[in-house]
Amino acid sequence: MPQLRRAAGHARPGRGGGDAVEFAKNRSGGKMTTIAELRACLAETPILPVMAIKDAAEGHADIDGLVAAGAPVIEILFRTPEAPAVLKAAKARHPRCLFGAGTMLLASHVRLAVDAGADFTVSPGLTPALQALVAASGLPHIPGVQTASETMQACEYGYTLMKYYPSEASNGPAVLADYANIFEGVGFVTTGGIDTSLLPAYGAVRNIVAVGGSWMLPSRHTPGSPCLMQQATIFKAAREAAEG
Numbered sequence: 001m002p003q004l005r006r007a008a009g010h011a012r013p014g015r016g017g018g019d020a021v022e023f024a025k026n027r028s029g030g031k032m033t034t035i036a037e038l039r040a041c042l043a044e045t046p047i048l049p050v051m052a053i054k055d056a057a058e059g060h061a062d063i064d065g066l067v068a069a070g071a072p073v074i075e076i077l078f079r080t081p082e083a084p085a086v087l088k089a090a091k092a093r094h095p096r097c098l099f100g101a102g103t104m105l106l107a108s109h110v111r112l113a114v115d116a117g118a119d120f121t122v123s124p125g126l127t128p129a130l131q132a133l134v135a136a137s138g139l140p141h142i143p144g145v146q147t148a149s150e151t152m153q154a155c156e157y158g159y160t161l162m163k164y165y166p167s168e169a170s171n172g173p174a175v176l177a178d179y180a181n182i183f184e185g186v187g188f189v190t191t192g193g194i195d196t197s198l199l200p201a202y203g204a205v206r207n208i209v210a211v212g213g214s215w216m217l218p219s220r221h222t223p224g225s226p227c228l229m230q231q232a233t234i235f236k237a238a239r240e241a242a243e244g
Contacts, residue, residue: 033098033119035140039161039187039209041072041098046203046235047228048212050075050102050191058219059086065218067094069228075100075122075212078109084116091117100142104130110137122163125150131157142189146170151183161187161209168193173201173208180207196231203238211235 053059101113104123110133126143134141144163145151167190187209195215
């Protein structure tokens with residue numbers, strides 16, 4: 001049976017046009033985050049805050065609170081005009097934290113992510129055109145998948161870490177438990193409809209690397225509910241129990 005995965009775990013470039021070439025030329029120097037480093041960070045603290053920035057001041061406060069709480073990785077959705085500037089400022093304040101640019105759909109989104117200094121990008125799906133752009137950007141990318149066919153396509157591009165979205169609407173834990181028997185070595189970050197009460201169900205599935213959402217943001221925190229690191233412990237305890 002032919003191998004679907006590329007061993008390196010990095011996506012190979014697709015067919016791209018001028019934008020892809022320009023991204024490659026304009027990418028600034030410095031140490032790049034690798035997909036292996038990103039996956040290791042997520043595995044260590046498997047709670048990924050996902051932020052939609054509507055108010056810059058609130059966004060900065062949430063980021064500062066998350067970093068203080070121990071979050072090593074944060075995804076900022078590029079759905080609003082404020083998002084790139086908030087990410088860029090957050091990188092300057094918290095250089096040891098990894099910041100991802102989410103909702104990559106167009107060439108303009110990828111360019112904004114590169115210019116803002118994002119450590120990685122995330123998309124809800126994957127097309128050949130988007131693949132060419134994110135590959136040329138030089139940033140690790142997490143493509144969104146849901147079906148087996150979409151997962152196979154992402155594997156052919158060389159991805160070993162993918163986003164499963166929307167998870168709760170499509171019975172994510174049950175589906176991904178089946179995928180674990182098919183797509184060896186592929187890990188998933190699940191988002192969509194997840195909260196603290198669901199962490200044991202997700203932690204018990206061996207190919208779910210991390211769960212993401214906005215329920216743990218300081219601006220949404222309910223007094224008395226588990227903090228971010230306590231939530232990570234709940235997830236990891238379920239994983240250990242499932243592995244026996």
